[in-house]
Amino acid sequence: MSQPKTTLRPTHDVYVVDGEGDKAFWTKIGAAWQHPDGDGLNMTLHAVPLNGRxxxxxxKATETRNRKGRS
Incomplete structure (x- = not known):
């Protein structure tokens, strides 16, 4: 069975978010890569949160937000 081709750069960033709205605190905890068929993700987590979501x-959305000065 051949391995599916994956990009080296993650397609998604994974965060734990604590709080709501403008007072929410976002902490990046990992990355995710979309499956070639678009029906799922593989994730690598560097931490597992005990609370938050x-x-x-x-x-791309993360890069856009960072350029606008938001985390």
């Missing part, structure tokens, strides 16, 4: 954002 896990949010997966496209890497």
């Amino acid at each position: 896990i949010v997966i954002r496209s890497a």
